[in-house]
Amino acid sequence: AGSDESREVITLDPLVRDLAEEGARLRAAGPVAAVELPGGVPVWAVTHHAEGRKLLTDSRLVKDISHWAAWQRGEIPKTWPLIGLADPGPSMLTFDGPEHRRLRTLTAQALTPRRVDEMRPRIEAITAELLDALEESAGDMGRVDLKSAYAYPLPMAVIGGLLGIDTAQIPRLRTLYDGFFSSLTPGEDVQAIIGELAAIFGSVIEQKKAAPGDDLTSALLGAAEEGDSLSDQEVLSTVQVLITAGHETTISLIVSAVVALLTHPEQLALLMSGEVSWEAAIEETLRWDAPTTHVLIRFATEDVTVGDTVIGKGDGVIISYGAMGRDEAQHGPRASEFDITRTPTRHLAFGHGPHVCPGAPLSRLEALVALPALFERFPGLGLAVDPSELRNKPAVTQNELYELPVRLR
Numbered sequence: 001a002g003s004d005e006s007r008e009v010i011t012l013d014p015l016v017r018d019l020a021e022e023g024a025r026l027r028a029a030g031p032v033a034a035v036e037l038p039g040g041v042p043v044w045a046v047t048h049h050a051e052g053r054k055l056l057t058d059s060r061l062v063k064d065i066s067h068w069a070a071w072q073r074g075e076i077p078k079t080w081p082l083i084g085l086a087d088p089g090p091s092m093l094t095f096d097g098p099e100h101r102r103l104r105t106l107t108a109q110a111l112t113p114r115r116v117d118e119m120r121p122r123i124e125a126i127t128a129e130l131l132d133a134l135e136e137s138a139g140d141m142g143r144v145d146l147k148s149a150y151a152y153p154l155p156m157a158v159i160g161g162l163l164g165i166d167t168a169q170i171p172r173l174r175t176l177y178d179g180f181f182s183s184l185t186p187g188e189d190v191q192a193i194i195g196e197l198a199a200i201f202g203s204v205i206e207q208k209k210a211a212p213g214d215d216l217t218s219a220l221l222g223a224a225e226e227g228d229s230l231s232d233q234e235v236l237s238t239v240q241v242l243i244t245a246g247h248e249t250t251i252s253l254i255v256s257a258v259v260a261l262l263t264h265p266e267q268l269a270l271l272m273s274g275e276v277s278w279e280a281a282i283e284e285t286l287r288w289d290a291p292t293t294h295v296l297i298r299f300a301t302e303d304v305t306v307g308d309t310v311i312g313k314g315d316g317v318i319i320s321y322g323a324m325g326r327d328e329a330q331h332g333p334r335a336s337e338f339d340i341t342r343t344p345t346r347h348l349a350f351g352h353g354p355h356v357c358p359g360a361p362l363s364r365l366e367a368l369v370a371l372p373a374l375f376e377r378f379p380g381l382g383l384a385v386d387p388s389e390l391r392n393k394p395a396v397t398q399n400e401l402y403e404l405p406v407r408l409r
């Protein structure tokens, strides 16, 4: 039972040294595992696909942090390094029911597959520019960090452009987000980062109020004026959530796909010959190496029984998308293998239910443009280090490498 004190508690590694091994341990302790987050915060982790799919539409699990008993009791300090991820401010991410729909609708409308397809020429143009720049920056040895020179700038330019953010802000945003996601950033510094991010997005909102543009921020503000539907604070949180959710995840998808294909050359060959589609490779990457390892925010409004575990009323629940992607009950005995010929690849990497990722069509399109263009331009692309040398950043919620050193030829 959930209250069983002899139950093993898995402490998530703040340094994220071995995600595959940790995911396997979480699944073995699942479908709902007792977990301790960095900082000593206990939560339940949902680690199996079938149970995850069910719980993601279970209205007894809510996003409103006031239902978290430990929070109510004052046990979660304001200086907890993961606070920004557990309590990211009022936005679609943290509301349920009609309030959630109100905050989500405009964003979802801006990101439908049709609207996203209209962004394709821009995504192709950014990609082509980045590929040209790669060639120039790589020098004689052809060695370059593909993460900072390709996987990072594309999603950031796309989401920044969608929201009308000045590109001059991007280097600072990168530094701030590095600190924001790291479980090693001291709590006080996290508070300072959250403050500075809010100030940056606050000034974007002031600019757009003064001079509305053809961007989503202006659209969100315009809607606020017409129907009084979004407050300034809600627009700010929405912009913030879109930037936060809209760049790291897509960087991770592109980076993971490149690593997977370079370490499975026979599968890359199937893509280059057209025998398997890039769409299939992208879905398999999402399953096998989910960009969002865990989503932190859900709280039980009453006791929820899963198998022989009781998630108690007031407990915190995290959704372990990384672990779920390799669940053998869902994906078969070879779930831990990367295989782009796997059909179908039904994964939950974009979530499920009312909070399912509204950015899925956009990130899929970014990867669908970026990956073939990269391998066509540089057919001799290879890792510049041994795969065992690739290190994850100390961000427990994100599946993110420090860097991806490659040689272009």
Ligand code: HEM
Binding pocket: 092, 093, 094, 104, 111, 159, 241, 242, 245, 246, 247, 249, 250, 253, 290, 291, 292, 295, 319, 321, 348, 349, 350, 351, 352, 354, 355, 356, 357, 358, 359, 360, 362, 363, 364
């Ligand atoms: C929600 C993953 C790209 C914006 C989510 C959720 C997941 C996810 C798992 C559900 C969180 C939950 O458990 O409630 C991903 C992955 C991406 C990606 C793997 C890329 C490969 C994007 C992009 C955007 C975006 C490009 C913005 C354009 C959002 C927003 C939410 C969300 C706003 C909150 C939705 C809500 O709570 O109603 N994403 N995402 N994501 N994502 Fe994404």
